[in-house]
Amino acid sequence: MKRRFTVVMLVIIIIALSIFIEYEAGRKKINKQPGPTTTSINKEIGIDSSQIPPTPEGELIKYGRSLITNTSFYFGPSGIIQKIGNGMNCQNCHLEAGTKPYGNNFYLVATGYPRYKDRSGAMETVQRKVEDCFERSMNGESIDSNGREMKAFIAYLNWVGSNVTYDKKPAGTGLQELLFMDRAADTSKGRIVFINKCQVCHGKNGEGQMLADSSGKIYPPLWGANSYNIGASIYRISKMASFVKDNMPFGASHNAPQLINEEAWDVAAFVNTQYHPRKNISGDWPVLNKKPYDYPFGPYAEKQFSEKDHKYGPFASIKDYYSGKGKK
Numbered sequence: 001m002k003r004r005f006t007v008v009m010l011v012i013i014i015i016a017l018s019i020f021i022e023y024e025a026g027r028k029k030i031n032k033q034p035g036p037t038t039t040s041i042n043k044e045i046g047i048d049s050s051q052i053p054p055t056p057e058g059e060l061i062k063y064g065r066s067l068i069t070n071t072s073f074y075f076g077p078s079g080i081i082q083k084i085g086n087g088m089n090c091q092n093c094h095l096e097a098g099t100k101p102y103g104n105n106f107y108l109v110a111t112g113y114p115r116y117k118d119r120s121g122a123m124e125t126v127q128r129k130v131e132d133c134f135e136r137s138m139n140g141e142s143i144d145s146n147g148r149e150m151k152a153f154i155a156y157l158n159w160v161g162s163n164v165t166y167d168k169k170p171a172g173t174g175l176q177e178l179l180f181m182d183r184a185a186d187t188s189k190g191r192i193v194f195i196n197k198c199q200v201c202h203g204k205n206g207e208g209q210m211l212a213d214s215s216g217k218i219y220p221p222l223w224g225a226n227s228y229n230i231g232a233s234i235y236r237i238s239k240m241a242s243f244v245k246d247n248m249p250f251g252a253s254h255n256a257p258q259l260i261n262e263e264a265w266d267v268a269a270f271v272n273t274q275y276h277p278r279k280n281i282s283g284d285w286p287v288l289n290k291k292p293y294d295y296p297f298g299p300y301a302e303k304q305f306s307e308k309d310h311k312y313g314p315f316a317s318i319k320d321y322y323s324g325k326g327k328k
Contacts, residue, residue: 042099044170045107046163049097057155060148064156067149068097071138072216074149081149085138086227086277092220093137093234095247098160101172102246102254108173110161121286126154136232139277172254175242178261180319184312185237190270193263197249198222206274223274230297231279237311238294240268269312272296293319 042048049065052058067074071089074081095103113126120128130153131142143149164170194206201219202208208221221227234240245257245264252258259267285291289301296311305318 042096042101044101044172045099045160047099047160052159060152060155061159063148064152064154064159065097067152068094068156070216075134075138075140075143076216078215082141082143084140084143085134086140086221086225087217088138088220088226088228089216090133090137092217093228093243098157100247100253102174102176102242104175104243105173106157106160107164107170108161109157111164111166118287118290119284126157130154130157136279137228137234139227139229139279175239176246176254178238178242178245178264180314180316181262181265182314182316184309184314185241185265185269187266187270187273187312189262190266190268190273193259193267194270197259197263198267201250206271222271223276225275225277227276229277229279231281231284232276235272235276236292236294236296237265237268237272238292238315240272241265244268265313289322293322 049062052061068090071091072085072087073079075083075085076087077083077085079085091097093104094106096105098104098106109126109129113129114123116122117124127145127150130150131145134140134142194202202222203219205224206222206227207224208217208226209219210216211218228234234243241261241264244267245259245261246252246254249258281297285295288299291300293315294310294313296307298307298310300310302321304321309318
């Protein structure tokens with residue numbers, strides 16, 4: 001009887017162990033799926049996250065980096081601090097924790113603020129920049145401007161730009177401005193690019209793809225209720241096209257692009273033609289002749305170009321007009 005019991009227990013243990021091994025294999029397979037990376041070294045600006053010192057300031061910098069890469073975990077729909085975001089992470093738009101060349105990085109934040117911004121018509125601080133991202137790109141609410149999380153964000157942003165001087169603009173800063181096409185961006189052609197190049201990661205309906213633990217998106221939604229709202233900078237197709245050209249599809253870079261310029265312009269137009277949450281932007285760009293050439297909402301300082309022209313182009317004549325007349 002005792003021997004039978006021992007055999008039964010051994011069989012149970014073997015079965016349990018095999019289930020556990022199968023589960024772990026599946027979990028590792030999921031976790032090895034390609035997704036946003038966070039490389040620790042950036043030679044151009046001389047930062048290495050592994051060298052952040054084990055000091056109170058260093059811990060704040062590390063926390064700030066975590067907030068950038070896992071924003072939804074802290075502030076998303078199930079956020080452990082506040083539930084004020086749409087589930088996107090800062091890193092979805094600022095690649096590799098804001099350090100990737102031409103990946104909408106943070107190189108100039110430390111030396112660029114406070115500064116006057118034409119969009120608001122006012123002097124803005126780094127705090128305001130962070131708040132804007134929460135209110136626009138994450139379609140949520142701003143966080144406590146004096147809280148520990150805001151201090152961590154600022155500590156990290158300052159660390160990224162700690163080796164950048166006021167007279168220096170590192171190669172790969174921000175986004176590269178694309179050459180204009182001699183035609184308007186075509187949403188029908190953009191849809192084909194999306195299906196062939198983007199849909200596999202971002203979903204048939206642009207809904208994005210969740211992380212295995214459902215704490216956030218491994219690939220962000222490109223439109224819909226959980227995407228960025230119409231007040232986000234990337235809602236301008238020049239910003240989206242530049243971002244796409246140097247970073248998309250997954251694995252692309254400035255030195256190894258996978259799309260040509262026309263494909264980037266067209267898919268940007270397609271994505272930004274889809275539904276994005278509304279936001280009151282009536283106070284943006286109070287000086288009309290300071291509006292960007294591709295700002296898709298009037299009124300404008302001129303009546304020569306329609307709202308459709310400003311949204312889809314062709315942009316060369318609009319920019320020439322503003323450079324030569326409207327923005328003197």
